[in-house]
Structure formats: C-alpha cells, structure tokens
Amino acid sequence: xxxxxxRGAGVARHLLLIVAVVLMLLPxxxxxGTSFKPVSTLYDLNPVPLPGTLENYDLALTRFEIGRLLLxxxxxxxxxxxxxxxxxxxxxxxxxxxERARGRSLMVVVVGAALLIPPGALIIPQFxxxxxxxxxxxxxxxxxxQLGTSxxxxxxxxxxxxxxxxxxxxxxxxxxxxxxxxxxxxxxxxLRPALGAVAILLFINTWNEYLWxxxxxxxxxxxxxxxxxxxxxxxxxxxxxxxxxxxxxxxLPVLVMYVLASRRIADAFIHSGLR
Amino acid sequence: xxxxxxxxxxxxxxxxxxxxxxxxxxFEGVTKRYAGNDRLSLDLDRLSLxxxxxxxxxxxxxxxxTTALRIVSGLETPTDGRLFIDGADVIDTPPGRRxxxxxxxxxxxxxxxxxxxxxxxxxxxxxxxxRRSGLDDAEIERRVAQVCGSLGLAALRKRRPAQLSxxxxxxxxLARAIVRRPTVLLLDEPLSALDAQLRQRARAELVGLHxxxxxxxxLVTHDQLEAMSMATHLVVMNHSKVLQxxxxxxxxxxxxxxFVATFLGSPPMNLSTVGVPAADRLAGPxxxxxxxxxxxxxxxxxxxxxxxxxxxxxxxxxxxxxxxxADGVVELVEFTGDTMVAQCTSxxxxxxxxxxxxxxxxxxxxxxxxxxxxxxxxLFDPVTGSRLEAADAGSAHE
Numbered sequence: 001x002x003x004x005x006x007r008g009a010g011v012a013r014h015l016l017l018i019v020a021v022v023l024m025l026l027p028x029x030x031x032x033g034t035s036f037k038p039v040s041t042l043y044d045l046n047p048v049p050l051p052g053t054l055e056n057y058d059l060a061l062t063r064f065e066i067g068r069l070l071l072x073x074x075x076x077x078x079x080x081x082x083x084x085x086x087x088x089x090x091x092x093x094x095x096x097x098x099e100r101a102r103g104r105s106l107m108v109v110v111v112g113a114a115l116l117i118p119p120g121a122l123i124i125p126q127f128x129x130x131x132x133x134x135x136x137x138x139x140x141x142x143x144x145x146q147l148g149t150s151x152x153x154x155x156x157x158x159x160x161x162x163x164x165x166x167x168x169x170x171x172x173x174x175x176x177x178x179x180x181x182x183x184x185x186x187x188x189x190x191l192r193p194a195l196g197a198v199a200i201l202l203f204i205n206t207w208n209e210y211l212w213x214x215x216x217x218x219x220x221x222x223x224x225x226x227x228x229x230x231x232x233x234x235x236x237x238x239x240x241x242x243x244x245x246x247x248x249x250x251x252l253p254v255l256v257m258y259v260l261a262s263r264r265i266a267d268a269f270i271h272s273g274l275r
Numbered sequence: 276x277x278x279x280x281x282x283x284x285x286x287x288x289x290x291x292x293x294x295x296x297x298x299x300x301x302f303e304g305v306t307k308r309y310a311g312n313d314r315l316s317l318d319l320d321r322l323s324l325x326x327x328x329x330x331x332x333x334x335x336x337x338x339x340x341t342t343a344l345r346i347v348s349g350l351e352t353p354t355d356g357r358l359f360i361d362g363a364d365v366i367d368t369p370p371g372r373r374x375x376x377x378x379x380x381x382x383x384x385x386x387x388x389x390x391x392x393x394x395x396x397x398x399x400x401x402x403x404x405x406r407r408s409g410l411d412d413a414e415i416e417r418r419v420a421q422v423c424g425s426l427g428l429a430a431l432r433k434r435r436p437a438q439l440s441x442x443x444x445x446x447x448x449l450a451r452a453i454v455r456r457p458t459v460l461l462l463d464e465p466l467s468a469l470d471a472q473l474r475q476r477a478r479a480e481l482v483g484l485h486x487x488x489x490x491x492x493x494l495v496t497h498d499q500l501e502a503m504s505m506a507t508h509l510v511v512m513n514h515s516k517v518l519q520x521x522x523x524x525x526x527x528x529x530x531x532x533x534f535v536a537t538f539l540g541s542p543p544m545n546l547s548t549v550g551v552p553a554a555d556r557l558a559g560p561x562x563x564x565x566x567x568x569x570x571x572x573x574x575x576x577x578x579x580x581x582x583x584x585x586x587x588x589x590x591x592x593x594x595x596x597x598x599x600x601a602d603g604v605v606e607l608v609e610f611t612g613d614t615m616v617a618q619c620t621s622x623x624x625x626x627x628x629x630x631x632x633x634x635x636x637x638x639x640x641x642x643x644x645x646x647x648x649x650x651x652x653x654l655f656d657p658v659t660g661s662r663l664e665a666a667d668a669g670s671a672h673e
Contacts, residue, residue, distance in 0.1 A: 103310070167383035170350050175397030175455070176371025176404065185396075189387035 035244040042241055056245035064232055066225070066246045070253070073224040076213065077206040079143040081199050084150045089195070091150075092157035093183050100166065108158070114151035120211075122148055127215055141216045142224075146206060153198050160194040161187055197264040204254050225250040298326025298361050299491050300347055300459060305356030307342050317342045318515045319356070325508055326361065329485045329492045333502035334512035335538070340495045343512075344461050347493060348377050361458055376457040380464040382448035384436040391432040394451045395419050401455075422454045425487075442473045449481075453488065462494040466501060478505055499539050503527060511535050533660035536580050536653060542616055544580045545601075545626035548657055551575055557599075557654075560622030564599040567649050570663075577663060580653035583616065583627040586645040588637065599647040601626060605637045619643055 034042065035056050036049035060066050091111075098105045126145045135141025164187060172182045188195075207225075214227035223231065229250065233243050258265070300323070307317040317339040324330040332340040345351035346358060349370030358366050365373050376397075384393050395415050402409030410418070423429045426446045436444055445465060452460055465481070466474045482505055485492050496502050502509060503523045510520040511534075519531045530536035530544075537543040549559035554569035557579055564579065581599060589600075603619030603626060614629050617637045628645050630637065637643050654663040 165381065165383065167379040167381055168385060170348075171377070171379060171383040171385075171451075172396070173350060174348055174370050174375065174377050175451075176369075176400055177397075178404075181400060185400075186385060189385065192387070 031244045032248060035241065035248050037241060039241060056241035057249070059239070059242035060246040060249060064228075064242060064246050066228070066249055068221070069223065069225045069228040070250065072217075072222065073207055073226075073250075074253075075139070076142050076209070076224055077203045079139070080146045080206040081202045083143060084147055084153055084202050085195065085199055087147060088150045088153035088157055088198075089188075089191075090183065091154045092161055093179075093187060095154070095158050096161045097179065099162075108155075111151050111154050111158075115155070119149060123211060123215070126212075130216060136216060137219070137222065138216075142213060145216075146209070146212060149205075153202060156198050156201075157191070157194065160191050164190055193264060197261065200257060200261045201265055204258065207254050299328065300324040300330075300493065301359040302343070302346075303357040303359070305343075305346060305353045305358060307339075307346065307351065308354045315354075315515050317346070317353070319343065319517060322510065322517050322520065324491065324493055324510070326491050327489055328508040329482070329494065329506055330508040330510060331502040331506035332493065332495045332510045332512060333497065333499055333506075333538075336497055338512040339515040340497075340512050341463060344377075344463055344493060344495045347459065348375050348461055349373055350377075374458040375461060376452040376455050376459075377461040377463065378445075378448045378452045378465045380467060382436075382444045382468070384444060384447055384451075386436050389433050389435055390428060390439070390447050391419055391423070393436070393447055394422060394428075394454050396451065397455050418454050422450045426450045441469050442477065445469060445477060449484070453484070457490065459491045459493060460488070462492065464496055465494065466496070467498075474501075481505060500541060503539060511538060513538075529662070530580075530653065531662050533578060533580065533655050536655070540582060540584075542583045542627045542629070544582050544653070546578055546580045546655075547623040547626070548576055549579045549623070551577060561602040562599065562621070562623050564647075564652060565597045565649070566652075567597045570654075573654070573663065574657065576657045578655040578657050578660065580655060581626075581647045581651060584629045585651040586628045586647045588628065588630060589644055589646045591644050597649040599649070599652055600644060601647070602642065602644050605639050605641050605643055608637060608639060617643065 030047050033047040033049050036052035036054070037044070038051075038053045038055060041049075095105065095107055095111070098107060126148065130136055130141040130145060133141070135144070168186060168190075169182055172186050177185070209224070210226040210230070213224040214230070217223040217227075220228065220231050225246075229243060229247055232239070232246065302319040302322040304321070305317065305319045306315050308315050322343075332343060334340050342351060346353050347360070349365070349368065353366070357364055360373060360375065385396065388396065395418075398410055398415045398418065402411070402415065419432075420429075423432055426449060428443070428446055428450055431439065431443060431447075436447065439447065445468065448465070462481070466477050469477055478501060481492075481494075494502075494505065506523050508520065509523045509526050511518045511526060513534055519526050519535050526535065527539055530539065533546060537546065547559055547562060549557045549562055549564070551573045552558050554571060554573065555566040557564040557566070557577065559579070562579070579599070581601075586599075586601070601621065603621035605617050606620050606625075607618040609616040609618070610632065613632055615632050615636060616627050616629055618625060618627050628643070655661060656663060
C-alpha cells in the first residue's frame with residue numbers, strides 16, 4: 001500500500017517535471033525549426049522545416065556579420081569573468097580569515113545583501129557613472145561596471161574556502177607562509193574545481209547580458225550578441241529566418257560550455273551549501 | 276643612547292630572573308581565555324619543558340594540552356604571560372620564525388601537492404622569501420631525499436596524499452616537520468589516526484627519531500599508556516592546569532593527587548576511604564593496613580590508594596608484619612595476555628588486582644585476599660585528594 005502510493009507520487013512528480021521541461025523547450029524547438037525554413041514557408045504553423053535550408057545561416061553570417069558580434073561577446077564575457085575572479089577570490093579569502101579570527105562577520109551579511117539588490121536598480125547610477133568617466137562606447141565601461149554583480153561569486157568561493165581544513169592553513173602559517181602565499185599555494189590549489197565552476201557560471205551569465213551592452217555600446221558594429229540580435233530585428237522589416245539562425249548560433253557556445261561543465265557547476269552549488 | 280639601550284637599563288629591583296632553563300620551552304604565567312568563555316582554557320603558572328626532552332602533555336580532552344601546544348607554535352596567542360624557547364622570549368615572534376614545526380592530528384597534508392612537494396613546501400617558501408638565507412634547489416633536494424630516506428618514503432615521493440595509507444601520511448607529516456630542522460617539534464595526537472598495530476610501531480619510530488634528532492619534542496595525547504611509554508618528561512594536565520610534571524616513573528610512583536593517581540595506569544589505582552584508628556594503622560571494611568612507623572598528623576580519615584599490579588594474592592592466614600590486606604570477592608576476571616585482572620567487590624568498594632596468567636587463576640565468586648607492601652601504599656587527603664607527603668616519609672623507612 002505504502003509502496004504503491006510512494007510510486008504514485010514518484011510518477012506524478014516525474015510527469016510534472018516532464019511537462020515543465022516540454023514547456024521550456026517548446027519555444028526553443030520552434031525557433032530551431034524555423035531557423036531552417038526558407039522564407040516561403042516561414043509563417044507556416046508547421047514547425048518541422050521540411051524541406052530545410054541553410055540560407056538563413058548564410059545570411060546571418062554574411063549580412064548580420066554575427067562573427068564579429070560573437071567575438072565582442074567573447075571578449076566581454078572573458079573580461080568580466082577574469083576581473084570578477086580577480087576580485088572575488090581575494091575578497092572571499094579575506095572574509096573567511098576575518099570570520100575565523102573574529103567569529104561571524106558583518107561583512108558576510110553586507111555581501112549577501114548585495115545579492116538582494118535587483119540589477120535593474122543599479123542600471124541608472126552605473127550608466128551615469130560610466131558617462132562621467134567617459135567610458136561610454138569603451139570596452140572598459142562594458143566590463144568594469146559588471147563587477148557589481150560579483151557578490152554571488154564571492155559567496156560561492158567563501159563557502160568553498162571555508163571547507164579548507166584550518167589545520168592546512170595552520171601548517172602553512174607554521175612554515176612561514178604569508179596570507180598571500182597561502183592564498184596562492186594552498187587555497188588556489190585546493191579550489192581549482194570550484195574556481196572553474198564559478199568562472200563558467202560567470203561566463204554564461206555575462207554572455208547572456210543584454211541591457212548593459214545595449215546602453216554602453218549601442219552601435220551595431222561594436223555591440224555584443226544579445227543587443228545585436230535585437231538591433232537586427234528592425235521593426236519595419238523583421239527578417240525572422242536569419243534572426244533565429246543568429247540566435248541559434250549565439251546560444252551554441254554557451255550550450256557547449258554548459259554540456260562540458262554541467263556536473264562541475266552542479267557540484268559547485270551543492271558543495272557550497274547555497275542551493 | 277638609542278631607545279633599545281634605554282630598554283636595557285634596569286631599574287633597581289627589576290633585574291631579570293636568571294633565565295633557566297637555557298634550552299627547551301618555558302611558560303611563565305601563560306593563560307588563555309577564549310572569547311565568550313568565562314573559564315580560562317589554559318592557566319600555566321610556570322611550566323618548563325626541558326631542552327632535548329621528549330615531553331608528553333597528557334590529560335583528558337578539554338584539559339588545555341592542545342591549547343598549550345598551539346601557544347608554543349604561535350598559532351594561538353596567549354591572553355597573558357610569557358613564552359621562552361631556548362631562552363628567547365618568542366611571544367611576539369611570528370609562528371614561521373620560531374624554529375618550531377608541528378605535526379597535526381589530521382597530518383594536514385596539502386592534497387594537491389605530491390609527497391615531495393609537501394615536504395619541501397616550507398623550504399621552498401623560505402628560499403623565495405629570503406634569497407640569501409634560503410636554501411638553493413640542490414640543497415632542498417638533498418634534504419628532502421635525506422628525510423625521505425630515513426622515514427622510508429623514497430618510493431612514495433611522487434604520490435599524492437590521497438594515494439597513501441594512514442601510516443604513510445603520518446610519516447609524510449613528520450618528514451615535513453623535521454625537514455626544516457626545528458628546535459622544537461610539536462606533535463598533536465600524531466598517533467590517534469592510526470590503527471592499533473601501526474600505533475605501536477609508530478610509537479617506537481618516534482622515540483627512535485627523538486634519539487636521532489636530539490631536539491626538543493612536545494607531544495600531546497590523551498592516551499596515558501602512550502604518554503608513559505614515550506615520555507622522558509611527563510606533564511599531566513586537568514582543568515586547564517598542570518597537576519604534575521616529572522619523569523614518567525616519578526609521576527607514576529608518586530602521583531600528587533587522586534586524579535593523577537587514577538589517570539595514569541591501567542587498570543587504574545584502587546582507592547578507598549579508610550579510617551585512621553592509630554598513627555600506624557589504617558582500617559576500613561575488608562581493609563586493614565599497618566604502617567612500618569607511626570605517621571604523625573594524619574587526619575582521622577584518608578584515601579588509601581594502591582596499584583592493582585602492586586598487590587599479590589595471599590593465603591587467608593598469611594600475616595606479614597606491615598602492609599595492606601584487602602579482602603574481596605572476585606566478580607570478573609579479564610584475560611589480557613601475560614596477566615589477568617581480577618575485579619573484586621568488597622565492603623569498602625571495588626578493587627582490582629593483577630595476577631599472572633600462568634598461575635592459579637582466581638575463579639569468579641571466590642573470595643580473595645591480597646597483600647600490598649607498605650612502601651607501595653599511597654595516602655591522599657580525603658577532601659582535597661592531594662598526596663599526604665608525611666605518609667611517604669613514614670613508609671620510606673620500611
């Protein structure tokens with residue numbers, strides 16, 4: 001009796017999950033199908049692109065020059081990831097040292113509170129600041145303000161650093177290591193998997209950034225892929241075929257990266273206690 | 276006159292005490308109070324760990340022994356007091372410059388580094404920090420090879436800690452600690468992570484290593500057997516304080532109080548409260564002791580202690596002139612190999628006696644009479660539990 005009802009609950013849960021997955025994948029599947037359709041059948045309701053064509057992809061690459069947009073995006077995502085890690089790792093390490101020396105630290109609460117600020121609320125002040133600094137249309141202005149979202153990285157890394165046994169750090173201290181030595185030679189070595197996961201997470205998030213690049217880099221030539229796609233969808237003559245083909249190409253790098261690293265990313269969250 | 280010179284000028288009456296001992300570790304008025312804790316976690320009036328000794332700090336968990344060790348290492352800062360290593364005040368010396376190294380309870384090996392990188396970690400750091408006094412690569416390699424050779428790690432140099440057994444990890448931890456040639460080597464329960472058989476061997480290896488290095492070793496353990504078998508100097512601690520320090524035989528034979536008496540030795544010392552009907556007689560139910568000489572100034576009641584190994588079963592009509600006779604009924608006999616331990620009940624409480632395993636084994640339910648020579652009796656104050664020294668003076672003349 002009990003077993004049967006447990007199985008029933010399991011089936012129900014899986015059904016629910018399947019429905020959710022289908023609902024999430026449907027638009028994606030529709031976009032994927034449409035991106036292979038010729039102009040003549042573009043507005044059919046039939047999502048299966050038969051006979052299919054690569055014409056849209058050709059247009060995306062030649063007329064939209066999606067290659068350059070992807071390169072811009074790559075540079076931005078890599079830049080934000082590297083700079084965020086450079087800030088977040090020492091910050092997280094310092095937080096742990098403070099906590100170990102003085103007990104639970106107010107700093108952790110402050111960093112946590114930064115997570116609660118909706119990114120949209122920061123857009124106007126950040127936009128004004130980049131204007132004052134003359135960073136409009138400048139890659140620096142594209143990258144540096146996005147460090148404002150590094151709180152998540154700090155907290156994730158802090159949880160990983162906290163799991164480093166105190167005796168390991170004590171042993172290094174006794175061998176004459178400075179805090180900087182310990183960060184570089186002990187913590188960094190132990191945290192390599194976690195660092196990879198957090199970096200990939202940051203990379204994917206930044207890759208998908210839309211609003212900030214649109215504000216700082218509004219010209220079609222210099223912007224990144226997400227606003228680029230929107231700019232191509234010119235309202236007077238939307239070319240949905242090439243647009244969807246470009247969107248597919250834009251999500252490909254992230255998809256590949258996620259497939260390669262999905263287990264690491266899940267691990268990074270599981271081990272951090274921030275689920 | 277520079278400010279350093281000024282500091283050297285001594286005011287009358289503030290002359291420095293002669294700093295003895297010249298070598299080893301000296302605690303002076305060292306206390307430690309952790310935040311949010313009313314009680315002192317460590318309260319050492321004065322404790323000297325002789326240079327070149329293998330000093331073992333032993334006591335139940337929470338007695339402050341590990342805190343004392345960590346204060347020597349510098350990982351912990353005392354709330355108050357001074358600490359000397361080989362005569363130099365090191366309170367303000369950072370941990371890495373005290374000439375102290377430590378083997379941690381969990382060995383604290385860096386999991387991402389190979390055995391040889393673990394061992395050379397400190398030397399390489401030192402070489403990078405200070406190019407003049409640091410060692411060059413060839414010298415580091417020579418030292419690592421030497422220590423690996425002497426600890427049997429030569430074949431494991433390229434392995435990582437995860438690929439090692441518990442005993443091998445312990446030796447790597449030890450190798451990492453001694454490759455820096457510390458003046459004081461600290462060991463925090465270094466054997467507790469090993470299984471029983473390995474522990475026996477590791478104990479012998481540590482003693483051998485101490486003989487070889489000749490430096491001061493301070494070891495912390497809660498295992499009294501380990502403590503007594505390894506120590507050249509034994510420090511028994513309880514409730515943040517040192518109860519007794521001395522050679523293991525001295526501490527074992529003349530425990531200062533009932534805690535030390537029962538903490539050291541297995542099975543522990545038998546204790547019972549007895550009356551003092553005359554200055555040379557002690558009596559309790561099923562117990563009767565005659566001292567060789569009257570002991571002046573005994574209270575009307577004392578705690579009488581005797582070690583299970585000092586008692587021998589005797590015939591019921593045996594009647595030596597002095598010493599203790601105890602009667603009891605055998606309740607349980609434990610076979611331990613060479614000997615057996617008979618646990619007995621009597622009207623004045625339970626007591627144990629060690630008997631040879633190859634002799635006549637006492638049977639459960641049998642009544643047993645044992646005799647303890649007067650020189651092996653310990654008398655303690657019934658209220659404070661501290662040793663009654665007058666009694667020693669008396670029994671020494673047997």
